[in-house]
Amino acid sequence: MNMNIKIWQSCLMCSLGILSMFNVNGQSQTEKVLLAGAAQTIITPPIGYSINGGMRDRATTNVHDETHAKGIVIDNGENQLAFVISDLCMVYRETLDKAKKRAHELTGIPVENMMMSATHTHSSGTACNVFQSTPDPAYLEFLSIKIGDAVARAYENRVPAMIGWGFGSEPTQVFNRRWMLKEGYTNTNPFGGQDKVQMNPGVNNPNKTVPSGPVDPEVSVVSIKSLDGDQIALLANYSLHYVGNTGAGMISADYYGAFAERMTQLLDVDDQDIPFVGIMSNGTSGNINNVDYSGKAYKKTGGAYSQINFVANTVAAEVYKVMQFIDYQDWISLDSEQDEISLGVRRPEPHEIERAKKILAKAEGPVLKSREEIYANETMAMKDYPAQVPLIMQAFRLGDLAIAAIPCEVFVEIGLQLKEENPFEDMFTISLANGYNGYLPTPEQHALGGYETWRAKSSYLEVNASVKITDKIMELLKRLD
Ligand SMILES: [Zn+2]
Structure with missing residues (x-):
């Protein structure tokens, strides 16, 4: 009889999980094992603190739901990857670099193997100086600690795990918000120039014709379970800017937080031994919102948060459906590629x-x-910005799944092109990752003008930036292939 006794050894020194198999005749062999852990830290700012996301600053008066930094660590014994998605509108590279350094010191995971992004909720503590909102250095320091801790805690929570992914479609909640204006009509922009498109034109605007670009209805889902069957984490990705309509002065994680709540209910994971971490990341949504200006949209009837909950529940239902058909693997290869590129600034x-x-x-x-x-x-x-700025470009490989990360509010056309042309069948992009370099329209969309192209701290990269970024991401993905 050849009975195997499996012992999982967690070695702090080597930081690799190794499943050892000892059989009865004393011979031993090692077998590859996948470990994964997840954790979330609270990053809600104090009452009175600045809220990012508007052209005028707002001050926190109350908290509707706590904001979090949500971390996942995946470890296959050969390589380790860490992802942290934070409930912030946008976040400086310097803050995330500090968080990565802290996480590296606590876990040994190389900083190049870490992706840290913002969800783009417009009702969170200011972490970037955009328009008239300015962060407090003390809050940025707090963020770098808590975001770093999300990695460290996820790392400590690692258990033998299995992973799988799948894709669904939810076309009812995404709309291209930039509309073409009738031939001969233009809008005067704040610089005195003329725009051929209008963002959020209004349902009854007689001068609008058609949306100026597509949408991406895909919902991507990465599911991680313990070998005991507990749901460790869920990383979803959807190309929707945010929902909004939170109460005045209220802190909220927007639909990203409500989605996680809904998944907790649907998956019935409240009484697991392992705390479940549900994550919705931002896809390529720079020009995509939740309002149908052709006049066919779901009409919200409730107060604040009703539309947030409606969108969260709709997307969660699709994610839950996708999860019923996911094939899980108990070991996959893990790889990452990171390069820095330099792009011009429209000064x-x-x-x-x-x-x-x-x-x-x-x-x-x-x-x-x-x-x-x-x-x-x-x-x-x-006028005081440098002529060139450095940007982190990343691509990850989780088995046959590829994930790209770009530090911008990426237009949907770019995400669709990457999905279409990249060498992997399964791939998605996370926006607002590893820093913040404003909107990323295509050169064609730049030519049409409109809010997202107006030069500001939220839109300043050179007109050809999207071409250079797409080329670099494609190069990284090919290196991973
Ligand atoms: Zn935005």
Whole structure:
């Protein structure tokens, strides 16, 4: 009789999980084992703290639901990957670099194997100076600790695990928010130029024709379970900017948080030994929102959060459906590729700076109100930006699944192109990752103008940035293939 006794040894020194098999005649052999862990840390700011996401700053008055940094660590004995998705609108690279350094010191995982992103909830603590919201250095320090801790705690939570993924479609909650204007019609932008498209034009706008681009209805789902069957984590990805309509001054994780809550109910994971971490990451949603300006949208009837819950429940239902058909593997290869690229900044010309100065001289402060004033202020900020900025580009391979990460609010066309042309059959992109470099429209969308192209701290990369970024991501994915 050849009875095997399996002993899982967790060795802190080597930090690799190894499943040893000792058989009765004393011979031993090692077998590959996959370990995974997940954890979430609370990153909710204090009452009174600045909220990111609007053109004017808002102050926190209360908390609807806590905001989190949600971490997953996957370890196959040869390599370890860490992903942290935080309930923030956007987050500086410097903050995340500090978090990665802390996580590396606590776990030994190489920083290049870590992806850290923001969900893009517009009702969280300010972690980036955008428009008139400015972060407090103390909150940024707190974030770097808590985001780093999400990796360290997920690492400590590792248990033998299995992983699988699948894809669904939820076309009812995504709409391209940039509409073409009728031939001969343009809108004057805050710089005095003319735009051929309008963001959020309004249902009854007689001058709009059709959306200026596509949507990506795909819902990607990575599911991680313990070998005992407990649901460790779920990493979903959907190309929707955010939902919004949270109460004034309220902190909320938006539909990203409500999705996790709904998945907890659907999966019935409340009384597991292992705490479940449900994550919705932001796909390529720079020009995608939840409002149907063709007038056929679900009409929200409830108060604040009703649309958030509706979207969360709709997407969660699709994710739950996908999960019924996932094939799990108890070991997969893990790889990562990271490169830094340098991109040009659209800095203002001298005559644009002069125009901005004149507008600001007439403005009544301290809070700027008109779009002209707000963008004049942005122009003054952009004149001090460097001519070139460095960006982290990443690609990961989890078995036959590829994940790319880009530090921008990526337009949907770019995500669709990457899904279409990359060498892997299964692939998705996480936006707002590893730093923040503003909107990423295509050159064609730049030519049409509109809010997302207006030069600001939230939109400043060179017009060809998307071409260079797509080329680099494709190169990284080919290296992984
Ligand atoms: Zn945005």
